[in-house]
Amino acid sequence: MPEDFGLMAMVIVFTSLAQVFMSFGFGSALIQDKKTTQLDFSSIFFLNVGIGFTLFIITFLFSDLVGQFYGESEVGKLLRYLSITFVISSFGIIPNVILTKEIKFQKVTSAETTSILLSGITAVILAYLDFGVYSLIFQSISASVFRTVIIFLLAGWLPTLAFSIASIKKYLSFSSNIFFLNIISQTLNELDTILIGKFYPAASLGVFNRAKTLRKYPLSIIAGGLNKVLYPSLSKIQNDNVRLTKYYSSLLHVLAFLVIPIMFTLIVVAKPLIILVLTEKWIEVVPIFQILCLVGFMIPIGGINSNIFLSKGKSGFVLKFETVKRIFFSLVIVASLPYGLQGMAIGMSIATSVTFIPNLYFPGKLIGFSMIKQLKIILPYLLIATMSALIAYTYHSSLNSFDLLLQILIPSIQIFILYIGLVFVLKLKGLELVKDNIVFPLIKKNIN
Secondary structure, eight states, rough: HHHHHHHHHHHHHHHHHHHHHHHHHHHHHHHOOOOOOOHHHHHHHHHHHHHHHHHHHHHHHHHHHHHHHHHHHHHHHHHHHHHHHHHHHHHHHHHHHHHHHHOOHHHHHHHHHHHHHHHHHHHHHHTTTTTTHHHHHHHHHHHHHHHHHHHHHHHOOOOOOOHHHHHHHHHHHHHHHHHHHHHHHHHTHHHHHHHHHHHHHHHHHHHHHHHHHHHHHHIIIIIIHHHHHHHHHHHTTTTTTHHHHHHHHHHHHHHHHHHHHHHHHHHOOOHHHHHHHOOGGGTTTHHHHHHHHHTTTTHHHHHHHHHHHHHTTTTHHHHHHHHHHHHHHHHHHHHHHHGGGHHHHHHHHHHHHHHHHHHHHHHHHTOOOOOHHHHHHHHHHHHHHHHHHHHHHHHHHGTTTHHHHHHHHHHHHHHHHHHHHHHTTOOOHHHHHIIIIIIHHHHHHOOO
């Protein structure tokens, strides 16, 4: 039910902030440093665990204040249950960092995929047994347990019983900038959730949060995987701007080629997709989801650009830039609050569009790859995807009498064929890069 997901969203805001405190930016600092030692890893491991236990105790004691803020006493109870994940997750931070630093992303992805699958099964069973919102709580707890255990086993790493203040101090300058950046970003990213939870019913928050989550899924699958590879890879070539530019240009082609048509296809098939996946109870999600998807492709590109600065050790600039950007986002969200959920979605989309330009300009200036050159890569994919989606949109209403699955498949296949055909005819680089670096290697691996 929307109300259950709204209550869960209220809780997740605070647990997400706690996760930022727990890592304190040391993970990024360790990945960026080329001379890490076992003592460094062990020292920060024990620090993370200590912070995890501290956050658990604080949250458990003061969770009712969060419930009072929202005017929902149930939120305090849910938060107490979920606070145990702070302790559990703290054990997995360093093993995850080690795998990421060694660019062993297949193992990280395996841990995440397996934990999502197992926790999802847990949630379905509990929901069937009428646990309500608590099925979502135990889904999060079980996901944390599964992921931590699996990531530890895959990393094959154990801490030594040693702790060095010098190791902590060595990374504190860089990590503190990352920490403040993440705190600001996470707080302002969730400002819409906080405000909707405060001034609207829990069901309204459930609807809005569901639209954001649905948009996030494809972006996480595509851009999330690329971002995991990107930061450690860029860190290895941080002093070679020529290679950085070539690497970034290729990533921009791949992202634009993949993400833009997916977002535009989701706009066209939003209604039958949401009814099929979530049922008619969630029909209010459709227009909000469509508005958010319109600018969805801009988000992963902005994330990649931030990694350029971090790979260069410019965490201070990223902190300043992201602070200004997030303050602007916050003002837009507050201004759009009286105009309902769709008004807030429109406001967020406008803010995303406005900040997209500096997201291209500043990183491009740092490595000598101008904003104009970046736009020349993105625009052809954007125009082709727009045209392909518009053609599908003109006839999609005539499919209303069809089965829901056909209402999704027919326009999706048409967009795919037209989009791929035009990209091929125009010889855009994205198709070739995806074919040579993603599709063929996967086929070869499965054959072998």
